[in-house]
Amino acid sequence: MKRLTQALAALLVTAGLAGCTGQPQAARRVATPAAPSPAATAECRWSPVRPGNQVITKDVGTPPATVPSGTIATMTLTTNLGTIEIMMDAKIAPCAVASFAYLAGKQFFDGSPCHRLGTTESLSILQCGDPSGTGTGGPAYQYAEENLGPKAGYLRDTVAVSRWEDPGTSGSQFFINYADNPGIPANYSLIGIVTKGMDIVKQVAAAGVVPETSYHGDGPPKLALTLQHVTVAYV
Known part of the structure; x- marks a missing residue:
């Protein structure tokens, strides 16, 4: 619980203290409910x-232009190894x-x-979200990054959105940091934190990558993790 509280606080600080009204604390406590x-x-x-950013595209249209903000959402990953839940903050990455x-x-x-596992001292991630399973796929649209990660790197248990080489190319792929990653540059949208199922991610990480496909400790995980069904619910 302490780790969760600290990580969520870090997300809000990175966003510029999202939700702070500037009103004195005492005044907020006694104010008449509006x-x-x-x-x-x-x-x-x-x-x-x-062109050139993506090889395989799965076109399911585009989301609405106006989206919810100022709230929390839970993304539930039902997998072949169990359930993983991610608390996402729409205040900082709507x-x-x-x-x-x-x-x-x-x-x-x-x-x-989940097509990619990094198992080096500088890259401890599990990457998912590509329906093609190749690492080169995604939806037919892209969008700008939000709430870029801190310069000190991405904390253990946090989740960020992958992108291509150029800015403004975020898509459907995301990575879970199963250890602190100070070496990852602050180029990726930090969206939330794993609140359930981190043991599953660590189990996959402990098994390592498929030996014949490993590139310096980076490659498909040896213990396969499949997203059987994914839901997102706003609180």
């Missing part, structure tokens, strides 16, 4: 995949969270493998 306000929203731009919610609703991820 009438409920309309749900917060954000505007997102979904761009076509740039477009990324909305994209995952949209794709999950289209069964975009169902049946896809």
Whole structure:
């Protein structure tokens, strides 16, 4: 619980203390409750995949331009090894969270493998979200990065969105940091933290990569992890 609290606090600090109104704390405690306000929203731009960024495209349309913001969402990964839950913060990454919610609703991820495992001192990640299982696939759209990771690197248990070489090319792939990764540059949208099933990720990591496909400790995991079904629910 302490780790979860610290990691979520880090996400909010990175976003510039999201949710802080600037009103004195004492005044907030005694203020008369106001009438409920309309749900917060954000505007997102979904761009076509740039030539050369992606080899395999699974076209399921694009999410709405106006998406929920100022809330939390839970992404549940039902896998062949058990359930993994990821708490995502739409206050700091509304477009990324909305994209995952949209794709999950289209069964975009169902049946896809987690295709990449990094097992080096500088790269301890499990990467998923490509329905082709090749590492070169994704949806027919891309979007800009949000809440870039801290310069000190990505903390253990946190989740970020993968992108291609150029900025503004985030898609459906995401990586789970099963150890602190200070060597990963702050180029990727930090969207949340694993709250359940980290033992599954570590089990996959402990098994290592397929020997004949390993490239300096990076390759397909030897213990296969398949996303059987993915859902996203806003709180």
